[in-house]
Amino acid sequence: MAYSKLAYIYDVLMDDAPYDQWQSFVEHFCKQGKMLDLGCGTGRLSHQFADSGFSVTGVDYSEDMLAFAQANTSGVQYIQQDIRLLQGLTEFDIVVSLCDVLNYITTTDELEKVFTNVRESLVNDGLFIFDVHSLNHFNENMVGQTFAEIYDDISYVWFCEQGREYGSVEHDLTFFLLNEETGQYERFDEQHYQRTFPVETYKELLEKTGFQSVTVYGDFSIEEAEEPEENQRIFFVCKKR
Known part of the structure; x- marks a missing residue:
């Protein structure tokens, strides 16, 4: 299958996705800096962040998606890597992984590897923001x-x-x-x-791998969620210690 077909289908499926809400949520916590976008897909969010002033590197495992992203977006550096095996990516002010990318990481051991890799990619006090579907x-x-x-x-x-x-x-x-x-x-x-895993499992793994100030939000709200599992989409905002 040509990359254009795969990417086109992905964009059709995601046509009504709330990209602006993802962007607004992230920019509530960080408005500029060096950003790493894990699981960037066809690059739509990466491009939006770049347009708003971030210096963006997009990472995805799919060469097909990245080929489409490179052909159809600008202002972003794209790299093909498995987010469980990140290499050579350091000194980022913020790492994001949005649109339930981390729901494709299906064991706690692999999640721990991802969180460790993210921590090593961040500057001190850097932010890690991601979302997952709730149970x-x-x-x-x-x-x-x-x-x-x-x-x-x-x-x-x-x-x-x-x-x-x-x-x-x-x-x-x-x-x-x-x-x-x-x-x-x-x-x-x-x-x-x-x-997906219980909220406490994510929090325990984040704290184990060196994150502090782990705050949980739901469905794009910037108010801390009292009952996260009542939301469809759960957001984690974490700071590297």
Whole structure:
């Protein structure tokens, strides 16, 4: 599959995503500096942050996504790396990982590696901001659900099933994409596995790996969440000690 197809489908799926809210949430805590965007995908948020004055480096595991990002955005340095194995990225004022990227890190051992890598990438007192889906959102709004959309040039069916581990979801997606040359629709499938953990698990791992002032927010609110799990999306704002 050409990178343009994969990236195009991703952007269609994310067309209504609240990118401006992610940006506003982050910029409430940090308005400028050297930023590392982990799991940057097609680079839409990286580009927005760069336009607002950050010096942005975007990292993603997918070469296809990065190729699209490089061709369609500007002002950002893009690097292909696995966020569990970050190398050579240091002295950042802020690291962000948004749009539930860390829900693809499905064991506590791997989460600890990511948090350790992030800490080593930050300057002293640097910020780490990320979000994850809540357990309640997975259990109440995702597991057992089917989603579908039909557009002129693409259609998809998306099945969400309980994963094999507590707090996990298996996503099975089938796409039909119009081939403009033949006028026929081509089918292809994607499988994704996500997992989320209780808030206390994230906080314990963050503190273990050298973060302090770990504050938890919900659904883009800048007021500290008293009951984080009641929100669909949970945000963590952490400072390197």
